[in-house]
Amino acid sequence: MEGASILQVNELTQTQLLSLFALASDLETGRRTASRALEGVIVLTAFFEPSTRTRLSFESAAHRSGASVISVPDGRVSSVHKGESLADTGVMLNSYADIVVLRHPSGTALDDIRATRLNIPLINGGNGCAEHPTQAMADWYALHKRCADRDGAEIPLRPGRRRSLGVIGTPRRMRALRSFLLMGAVHFPHLLREVTVVSEDPQPLDAELAKALADASLPVVCTADLRQHVGRFDIVYQNSLTLVGTEYEVFDSAFRIDGDTPLKPDALVMHPLARLSELGADLDGTPHNLYFDQADGAVFVRQALLLAVAGRLDRIRRSDPEDLG
Ligand code: CP
Secondary structure (H helix, E strand, O other): OOOOEEEEEHHHHHHHHHHHHHHHHHHHHOEEEEEOOOOEEEEEEEEEEEEEEHHHHHHHHHHHOOOEEEEEEEHHHHOOOOOOOHHHHHHHHHHHOEEEEEEEOOHHHHHOOOOOOOOOEEEEEOOOOOOOOHHHHHHHHHHHHHHHHOOOOOOOOOOOHHHHHHHHHHHHHHHHHHHHHHHHHHHHHEEEEEEEEEEOOOOOOOHHHHHHHHOOOOOEEEEOOOOHHHHHOOEEOOOEEEEEOOOOEOOOOOOOOOOOOOOOOOOEEEOOOOOOOEEOOHHOOOOOOOOHHHHHHHHHHHHHHHHOOOOOOOHOEEHHHHOOO
């Protein structure tokens, strides 16, 4: 992956993802250390849309490996706000950084910033409603870890029990849900038995998503009746907030998940966060809660990704067993 740009889920292979998950797990548990592996590398986070988790976890990941970090934390403080094109901005970035992580409300921003001459690796931190591939990596990493814990297995998970997945929201309009489903259909269909989409939108999937799920031979049900189906779900992925143009709107707010929802006793509840009223805080202290794991593990998945893209995997060291206790 050295020098690669990470723009969308289908550019990654299953082998790459599982290697990154294994490395992330080793970094998270301290089995391997990469504390100086990115020394001399400059990571630029360019965020033209609000973020807590994505920007800060990338920056934390970079700092944990000794990279330097520079940031455009808000598009209004860059010259794009004065009318400069993203293409011209991209040309400048070549001189200022070695890797750029971009978030932008436009689905075409990745093409726009590469239109003239952006030579350094570009990582998509969320582009409009289109994709959020590193969120999907954090999501599937969290799922692999929790399922491995429950099954007494190791990461990567081997094909075993297939799970019923319910996604609540409108994937064609929600980039985190969209990338999560694409990654599941393309790379991890062997972990799924069926997919149910609970949405007020009668056509919640776009053509690419529908094809990916069909190609994976996953049965798909689209419904607006949460209570009829929720008791069947092993995994519930909830989301409501989405971009419409440059503004945020709440979709599918009728489908709240909380402690009164008749979930399966061992159901895992996922959410990319930020949450509003669609996800009750009364689930936070329960074993259903996978959403905080998604956010926590994102640092290590993104650290693994930065190390791979920077070509610094050879600088990762096994920890001294005595340090692990
Ligand atoms: N999940 C996610 O993308 O969160 P932020 O918008 O806070 O980065």
